[in-house]
Amino acid sequence: MIASALLIQNINRIGIFSSLTETEIKELLNYASYEEYKENQMIFNENDSGASLYIVINGKVKIFRVLSDNTIHEISNFTDNEVFGEMSFLDNQARSANAEALCETSLVKLSADNFEQFSRAFPDAAFRFHKNLITEIQARLRKTNDRYSYHIIWGKTMKTALAKNYEELLQSNIELSASRNFLYNVINSSSDIIIVINDGFEVMLFNSGAERALNYKASDFINKSAQKLFYDARAFETLISDVLARKSLSDYEIDLKASDNRKIIVSLSAFTLSPIVNGSKFGEGLVMVARDITQKKILENQLRQNEKMIFLGKAVSEIVHDIKHPLTIVQLSKDSLQIKLEDFLLPHPQLQRDVEIDFGKIDESVERIQQIITNTLEYAKVVPGKKTRIDLMEVAAKSIQLSRINLKDNEKITLDLKSSAGAPIYIEGNASQLEQVLVNLITNAIQAIKKDCIGRIEVALSASEGRACVSVTDNGCGISEDDMQYIFEPFYSTKASDKGTGLGLSICQAIVSQHDGFINVKSCAGGTEFVINFPLA
Ligand SMILES: Nc1ncnc2c1ncn2[C@@H]1O[C@H](COP(=O)(O)OP(=O)(O)OP(=O)(O)O)[C@@H](O)[C@H]1O
Numbered sequence: 456m457i458a459s460a461l462l463i464q465n466i467n468r469i470g471i472f473s474s475l476t477e478t479e480i481k482e483l484l485n486y487a488s489y490e491e492y493k494e495n496q497m498i499f500n501e502n503d504s505g506a507s508l509y510i511v512i513n514g515k516v517k518i519f520r521v522l523s524d525n526t527i528h529e530i531s532n533f534t535d536n537e538v539f540g541e542m543s544f545l546d547n548q549a550r551s552a553n554a555e556a557l558c559e560t561s562l563v564k565l566s567a568d569n570f571e572q573f574s575r576a577f578p579d580a581a582f583r584f585h586k587n588l589i590t591e592i593q594a595r596l597r598k599t600n601d602r603y604s605y606h607i608i609w610g611k612t613m614k615t616a617l618a619k620n621y622e623e624l625l626q627s628n629i630e631l632s633a634s635r636n637f638l639y640n641v642i643n644s645s646s647d648i649i650i651v652i653n654d655g656f657e658v659m660l661f662n663s664g665a666e667r668a669l670n671y672k673a674s675d676f677i678n679k680s681a682q683k684l685f686y687d688a689r690a691f692e693t694l695i696s697d698v699l700a701r702k703s704l705s706d707y708e709i710d711l712k713a714s715d716n717r718k719i720i721v722s723l724s725a726f727t728l729s730p731i732v733n734g735s736k737f738g739e740g741l742v743m744v745a746r747d748i749t750q751k752k753i754l755e756n757q758l759r760q761n762e763k764m765i766f767l768g769k770a771v772s773e774i775v776h777d778i779k780h781p782l783t784i785v786q787l788s789k790d791s792l793q794i795k796l797e798d799f800l801l802p803h804p805q806l807q808r809d810v811e812i813d814f815g816k817i818d819e820s821v822e823r824i825q826q827i828i829t830n831t832l833e834y835a836k837v838v839p840g841k842k843t844r845i846d847l848m849e850v851a852a853k854s855i856q857l858s859r860i861n862l863k864d865n866e867k868i869t870l871d872l873k874s875s876a877g878a879p880i881y882i883e884g885n886a887s888q889l890e891q892v893l894v895n896l897i898t899n900a901i902q903a904i905k906k907d908c909i910g911r912i913e914v915a916l917s918a919s920e921g922r923a924c925v926s927v928t929d930n931g932c933g934i935s936e937d938d939m940q941y942i943f944e945p946f947y948s949t950k951a952s953d954k955g956t957g958l959g960l961s962i963c964q965a966i967v968s969q970h971d972g973f974i975n976v977k978s979c980a981g982g983t984e985f986v987i988n989f990p991l992a
């Protein structure tokens with residue numbers, strides 16, 4: 456190759472050629488070839504054999520490798536007056552990378568064979584060039600090695616650190632999900648109602664306990680306002696302001712509302728989840744844990760009511776007992792006065808009639824008071840009577856017979872007895888107490904039918920599945936919804952004070968429960984049905 460003076464000077468400046476004279480370079484270039492490459496043209500490929508080194512005269516060369524995932528790893532670029540490919544030149548091994556011209560590029564190619572020929576002609580120059588080349592390559596290798604070993608060490612450290620991190624991450628993830636599952640199970644298997652709401656009162660958590668107690672699905676409330684869960688909107692507002700004032704509450708009694716509008720009385724604890732930042736009300740949420748105490752409340756009320764009734768019963772029976780004596784005196788004094796006045800009044804027929812009316816009123820009132828006394832004492836001392844095997848049909852027939860006395864002035868009311876059982880219905884009981892029950896029910900039925908209305912009262916008996924049934928049905932005024940809850944309470948009466956003491960049904964209930972039975976009532980504006988249920992003997 457004929458080399459210009461400028462090219463020779465430029466090559467002389469390259470490290471590995473710097474030990475040669477310009478003449479020696481010119482001689483060396485005589486053994487080299489000149490090559491031109493177009494943009495993107497390959498100069499050599501990985502694994503190619505070829506022991507040549509290249510000097511870039513002008514242009515740009517990229518040395519790169521194609522990795523297993525087909526991505527390109529660029530090793531280095533060479534431009535004007537730089538040398539590449541010297542490794543193969545020295546060790547005669549296959550190419551370990553690709554070389555590609557990045558633009559129009561001209562190169563000087565010096566093969567190991569050509570250099571051998573030069574060495575024979577110029578051994579001294581060849582030795583100097585070789586020495587320089589090896590020093591240069593050693594330096595370059597050290598650099599590469601350092602970088603390589605740095606990468607390895609760094610990579611290893613990173614890998615160990617990452618692996619350690621990964622394991623720790625994995626472990627803490629397992630622990631986290633285990634504790635999350637644990638918490639989830641604790642929250643969900645709790646029979647308590649657990650609800651968490653955010654600052655906007657939207658439900659964030661609604662556990663199974665809440666689902667069961669309130670008969671809702673969690674999805675009905677998640678991300679929706681919790682307000683609907685409270686029976687009274689104002690009570691909810693008060694709860695919130697109490698929580699905000701005190702940060703936590705316990706044993707707070709409030710009413711929740713089930714999906715069927717049932718009132719659920721709960722004892723509630725509430726606390727806010729920290730951190731409370733940036734003016735948030737409840738921080739990460741307001742946790743409300745509530746326990747359904749509706750049944751407990753009912754029982755407590757019943758107990759209180761029972762205690763009240765026991766006290767009242769005692770007090771009333773004492774008072775009533777005390778009234779009996781002066782009442783007898785009133786009756787006897789009236790009778791004696793009536794006898795004493797008889798002769799005196801004979802000449803005064805008008806006065807006699809007036810006095811008779813007054814005496815009649817005294818008699819009526821005394822009788823009424825005596826009736827009240829009898830009922831009250833009866834109620835106060837409903838003690839289990841002697842029980843025998845009795846036929847309900849006989850009891851019912853006797854009760855109807857007794858009740859007919861009350862009907863004598865009301866011919867528009869029919870009172871019938873029927874039985875759907877083909878045979879006698881036996882129960883274990885006290886006949887006179889059971890008659891008292893039926894007479895009370897029939898009396899109520901008669902009183903429920905308005906004067907001059909056509910009334911129908913039916914006493915019906917039946918037996919099935921080991922139980923005996925007696926029902927008393929009327930077509931009277933019915934019992935209002937408001938009254939219904941009180942009718943079995945002693946002294947509850949909607950009747951005029953001279954008609955009802957309000958003890959009839961409470962006496963009935965006491966007797967029936969002593970016979971292991973129970974009473975049900977159904978009523979509407981068109982009439983009422985009382986059904987008593989006993990175990991068959
Ligand atoms: N068959 C019925 N129809 C309509 N209302 C009834 C009937 N039976 C009971 N009631 C209602 O229940 C209330 C309580 O009845 P209960 O028999 O206990 O007392 P009372 O009849 O008012 O008084 P008492 O029976 O002591 O004379 C009655 O006042 C009435 O309002």
Ligand SMILES: [Mg+2]
Pocket residue numbers: 895898899955958959960
């Ligand atoms: Mg009554």
